[in-house]
Amino acid sequence: MKILDPKVLTRLSKNGIPKEEFESSLGSEADLTLELLKAQGMNIILENGVYRFRSTITSIEDTLFCIVDVESNGSKPSHHQIIEIGAVKLQNGKILDTYESLVYCTDISDQIQEITGIKISQTLKAPSLSKVMREFRLFLGDAVFVGHDAKFDYNFVSAMMERVGLQRLLNRSLCTIDLAERTFESERYGLAYLNEQLELYRDATHHRALSDAMTTTKLLKRTLKLLPTSLHTTEELIAFSKEAKKMKRLKPEKKEKQEKEKKGEE
Incomplete structure (x- = not known):
């Protein structure tokens, strides 16, 4: 076995x-x-x-979630690396702690520098990948790893762990895209779009790790309030996020109608 x-x-x-x-x-x-x-x-x-x-056996309320976001200098963990990581610990609806760090790097394309606002001059002064991964391993512990497109962040972090001589991640994981698609209707489910539509985090700076992790935290809290009452444990939540029927995508005309109705109520 x-x-x-x-x-x-x-x-x-x-x-x-x-x-x-x-x-x-x-x-x-x-x-x-x-x-x-x-x-x-x-x-x-x-x-x-x-x-x-x-x-x-742990209730959703009592579960320790670690909401994670990474910025990287490319899309392939085998060839690229994390240049920034941000994380938020959440339990019983309360933020317990946060972690953020830039990571030493000498190679960031002009495009990624423009998207993230992270400059090589900043990463040259940042802690080494080894130091950051070891700090983050301690911060994460055995919490449930949460991300918006969790597979990307999880695989990148796990690959970076192995790169510095640590073992791969074995934490349970949860994707807020999957969860959002099964709890409310939306035209799109990208983080920046949802943040704008739902007004999740007004101080958000998109494509910065801790800011995106904080936005994802607020999205997670929103989706947890919309779960079926039949869900009690974290494993039931994880299964629901993968197996439950997805909500129908909002068509543009329906979204516009809802926005008009919202303005009318105001």
Whole structure:
């Protein structure tokens, strides 16, 4: 049994895996392997003789979410790197802490400098990738990793961890695009568009990591209020974000009608 096999992860996210079966699959140093998995962010617990993700029994309200955004000097983790990272810790609807840092880099295209406003003169003075990734690993812990297009941010951070000699991420993850598409109608679901339409974060500076992480945090809070009452645990939330039927996309004419009605109410 391979720990990262999708079938194994599915079992851990649902009914769990019996203790003997799971530990035997880890080999002779099962205890050490378990500790390493936890250090990589896997929120695994042993309960009543069964291993499962803690998120299968933790309520959505009590879950610690870490909302993350990265800016990079390209789109491929294998060839490019993070130039800025920002993150927000959220629990019970309250922001507990934030993290942000530029990252040392000597190569940023003119286009990316223009989009992000991040200049090489700034990244040349920034902490090394190794220092930032180690700090962020401690900040993230085993919180649920949240991003707007979470796969991009998660894969980039995980690749950077491995680049500096750390292990890949094993945190549970949640995408706010997926969640938004299943909780409210919109013409588009890009972060800048939703921020403008929903007035999520008035101080937003798009394409800066902490600002985008803060905007995503406010979007997450908004979507959590729109969930079906049948959802209770974090794993149910994650499954809902991937499996529930998507809302219909708003057509431009319908959106204009809603905006007129909104103005009329004002």
